[in-house]
Amino acid sequence: MTAERWDHTATLLPNGKVLVAGGNDGKSELSSAEIFDVATGSWTATGSMATGRRAHTATLLPSRKVLVAGGEGAKRLSSAEEFDPATEAWAATGPMAAERVWHTATLLIDGKVLVAGGAYSDAPAEVYDPVTRSWSSTGPMVNRRHSHTATLLPDGKVFVTGGETLDQSASAEIYDPATGSWTATAPMQEERWFHTATLLPTGKVLAIGGYNGSYPTSVETYDPATGSWWTATVPMPIGRMFQSATPLPGGKVLIVGGFNDDESPTYLGSSAEVFDPANSSWADAAPPPTLLAGHTATLLPDGKVLAVGGWFDSFSSDLYDTGSPAGCRVCQGDGNCTTLVCEDWNDCTVDNCDPFSGCTNTATVGETCDDHDDCTGNDKCDNLGECKGSAITGCGPDAGATDGSTDGGADSANDTGVDGSTDAAAETEAGDTEIDVYAVEEDGSEAEALDGSIDTGLDSVSNAGADVTLGGGLDDSAERSSDGCGCAMVGS
Numbered sequence: 001m002t003a004e005r006w007d008h009t010a011t012l013l014p015n016g017k018v019l020v021a022g023g024n025d026g027k028s029e030l031s032s033a034e035i036f037d038v039a040t041g042s043w044t045a046t047g048s049m050a051t052g053r054r055a056h057t058a059t060l061l062p063s064r065k066v067l068v069a070g071g072e073g074a075k076r077l078s079s080a081e082e083f084d085p086a087t088e089a090w091a092a093t094g095p096m097a098a099e100r101v102w103h104t105a106t107l108l109i110d111g112k113v114l115v116a117g118g119a120y121s122d123a124p125a126e127v128y129d130p131v132t133r134s135w136s137s138t139g140p141m142v143n144r145r146h147s148h149t150a151t152l153l154p155d156g157k158v159f160v161t162g163g164e165t166l167d168q169s170a171s172a173e174i175y176d177p178a179t180g181s182w183t184a185t186a187p188m189q190e191e192r193w194f195h196t197a198t199l200l201p202t203g204k205v206l207a208i209g210g211y212n213g214s215y216p217t218s219v220e221t222y223d224p225a226t227g228s229w230w231t232a233t234v235p236m237p238i239g240r241m242f243q244s245a246t247p248l249p250g251g252k253v254l255i256v257g258g259f260n261d262d263e264s265p266t267y268l269g270s271s272a273e274v275f276d277p278a279n280s281s282w283a284d285a286a287p288p289p290t291l292l293a294g295h296t297a298t299l300l301p302d303g304k305v306l307a308v309g310g311w312f313d314s315f316s317s318d319l320y321d322t323g324s325p326a327g328c329r330v331c332q333g334d335g336n337c338t339t340l341v342c343e344d345w346n347d348c349t350v351d352n353c354d355p356f357s358g359c360t361n362t363a364t365v366g367e368t369c370d371d372h373d374d375c376t377g378n379d380k381c382d383n384l385g386e387c388k389g390s391a392i393t394g395c396g397p398d399a400g401a402t403d404g405s406t407d408g409g410a411d412s413a414n415d416t417g418v419d420g421s422t423d424a425a426a427e428t429e430a431g432d433t434e435i436d437v438y439a440v441e442e443d444g445s446e447a448e449a450l451d452g453s454i455d456t457g458l459d460s461v462s463n464a465g466a467d468v469t470l471g472g473g474l475d476d477s478a479e480r481s482s483d484g485c486g487c488a489m490v491g492s
Contacts, residue, residue, distance in 0.1 A: 001317050002034050002045050005309045009058035010296035011066050013085050018298050019046070019066055020308055021083070024054045029073040033083070033090075036308075036317065038300055043317070046088045051079055057105035059113050061130045067093070069115060069128070070100035076120055077101075080128070080135075094134040098123030104150035106158050108177050114138070114158055116175070119146040125175065125182075138180040143168045149197035151205050153224050159185075161207055161222075162192040169193055169212060172222070185227050190216045196245035198253050200277050206253060208236055208245065208275070215239025215260045219280065232280040237273065244297035246305050248322050252276050254285065256307055256320070257292030272320070290316040348381035 001020065008023025008030070021033040029052035034045050049068065056071025061082070069080040076099035081090045100118030107113055113128040115135075124140040141160070148163025158175040165171065169191035173182050188207060195210025205222040209215070217235040222228070240258030247253055256272045270292075272285040288307060295310030305320040347369045350362045363385035371379045376389025 001043050001308065003030060003032055005030055006294045006311050007054035008296065008309055009056060009068070010298045010306070010308050011058045011060055012298050012300070013060070013066075014064050015085065016301045017085075018300070018306055018308075019058070019083060019085070020296070021049060021058060021066075021068060022053045022056055022071065023309060028052060029054045029071075035088075036306060038302065038306075041319075047083070047090055049081055049083075049090050050092055051077060051081070053077055055101045057103060057115070059105045059107050061107070061113070062111040063130055065130075067105070067113060067128060067130070069096060069105055069113075070103055070118060072101045075099075082133075093128075096126055096135050097137060098126070102146040104148060104160070106150045106152055108152070108158070109156045110177065112177075114150070114175060114177070116141060116150060116158075116160060117145045117148055117163060119164075121146075127180075139175075139182050142173045142182050142184045143171050145169075145171075147193040149195065149207070151197050151199050153199070153205075154203045155224070157224075159197075159205055159222070159224065161188060161197050161205075162195055162210065164193045186222075186229055188220050188222075188229055189231055190218055190220070192216060194241040196243060196255075198245045198247050200247070200253075201251045202277070204277075206245075206275070206277060208255070209240050209243050209258065211241040215241060215262060219275065221277070234280050234282060236275075237282060238271070242293045242311075244292070244295060244307065246297045246299050248274075248299070249303065251278065254297075254305060254320070254322060256285075256288060256297055256305075257295060257310065259293040259311075286320070288318050288320065290318055292316070292318075348387050349385045 004025040005020070005023030009021050011019045011021075013019055013035075016038050018036040018038070019033060020036065023030050031049040031052040032045065033048060034043050036043055052073045053068070053071035054073075056077070057067075057069050059067045059069075061067055064085060066083040066085075067080060068083065071077050078096045078099045080093045080095060082093055083090050096115065098118070098121045100115065100121050100123075103115055103118030103121075105113050105115045108127075111130060113130070114125060115128065116125040122144050124137045126135045127138050128135050143165045145160070145163035145165040145168075149161050151159045151161075153159050153174075156177060158177075159172065160175065161172045162169055168187075170187040170189070171184065172187055173184050175182050191212035192207065192210030193212070196208055198206045198208075200206055200221075203224060205224070207220045207222065208218075215238075217237070217239040219232040219234070219236055221230050221232065223230065236255070238260060239262075240255075240260045243258030244256045245253050246256070253275045254272065255275060258271075270287045270290075272287050274283045274285050275281070276283070292307055292310045295316075296308050298306045298308070300306055300319075303322055305322055307316070307318045307320060309316065348364055348367065350364055363383055364381050365383050367381045369379050369381050369387035371387040371389045373389060375392050375395035377392050379387050379389035382388050
């Protein structure tokens with residue numbers, strides 16, 4: 001990076017670049033910001049904030065701007081400002097009603113931002129409206145807290161866990177945007193602050209790490225459907241706080257760095273592990289080249305994770321190859337894309353992956369296409385994004401059979417030909433293309449090829465590499481794989 005920093009923020013922008021803002025360099029709070037360009041692997045300084053700040057929040061808005069709020073500078077801050085990637089300039093917005101440090105900010109489904117908690121503040125939660133650029137108070141939390149987590153659930157509610165409170169650091173509560181009210185839910189088994197909470201593909205929430213006078217190693221999962229917690233039988237190998245937890249395509253979670261002064265060495269910044277919620281297991285991952293704690297970790301569109309700054313090597317920026325297929329997108333609980341690649345495998349649409357509206361498809365009316373029907377011609381895309389052709393006279397199931405047999409159209413694996421014989425080698429209409437799929441080890445290396453071919457259009461896969469031609473339909477070496485968010489994941 002161009003500056004040392006910790007207690008900063010990192011935000012993935014819609015163009016795939018990463019905005020890093022604020023933090024502390026060991027001397028003072030920073031107003032500077034910089035942008036990482038994934039394509040070139042380089043950092044560039046951008047416009048500075050009006051106020052230097054650390055322990056603030058940064059939230060990507062539907063306008064593609066970034067809202068920064070609160071934190072601590074020369075004093076505790078209630079101010080907020082927006083960054084416009086188009087102009088690379090910052091503009092002040094209305095201030096919050098209260099100064100907040102180590103609070104949370106959560107983008108709601110309606111595009112507004114919920115800010116809750118914070119050190120030195122007993123003010124109610126607040127909601128920011130990007131349209132009016134103003135704040136309004138909402139219901140007070142059940143428990144005052146800071147250094148907690150806030151997770152947007154699939155139903156649009158916000159789930160808050162732990163944090164430093166008045167003897168309630170295991171507590172949890174849920175915010176309902178429809179009513180503006182908070183409701184207590186089942187507490188965690190252990191108190192935690194400066195921990196992480198990660199939304200899993202199942203809709204459950206994984207809570208790990210943190211501090212409570214010691215460093216808990218237990219792994220807890222909250223199920224919003226039942227309002228209850230479950231503790232995994234296999235704990236985290238070493239407890240830690242100020243770690244990062246990044247959800248990976250395929251459902252695993254990458255844990256990097258952290259701090260534990262009960263261990264030798266004291267700092268765990270050089271460690272990385274992967275947790276698999278499917279079987280509650282841990283696996284070592286390749287350690288980062290620099291010590292990391294109090295850093296940020298951002299999943300990039302190419303499947304890598306960008307780890308930036310932190311207490312120990314504040315200039316550092318490390319790219320971690322997770323072994324996830326490039327182009328895979330991750331979906332938030334509300335079904336929004338968080339990376340920028342989408343493919344619906346339709347030649348008659350142009351596909352866009354938007355961080356707020358998800359995958360959108362625009363019909364390419366009148367474009368030439370192939371409906372894969374030998375008995376139609378002049379195939380064109382219609383206004384519904386479907387490929388339609390005009391019927392060819394005299395072409396049909398019985399056409400061309402000279403011995404009275406029926407020709408099934410030569411579109412099945414066992415195709416009855418004009419002489420009545422069965423051609424077991426004929427391809428399916430979709431094209432039974434065989435590709436090699438490689439399992440990905442936790443260290444990112446490729447294991448042996450899996451036995452068996454993949455039938456494009458029939459099989460689904462997560463976290464396996466398949467070649468894809470973007471923007472032009474299904475390539476012979478590609479496969480489709482539903483990720484449950486309205487469009488397919490893309491691998492390379």
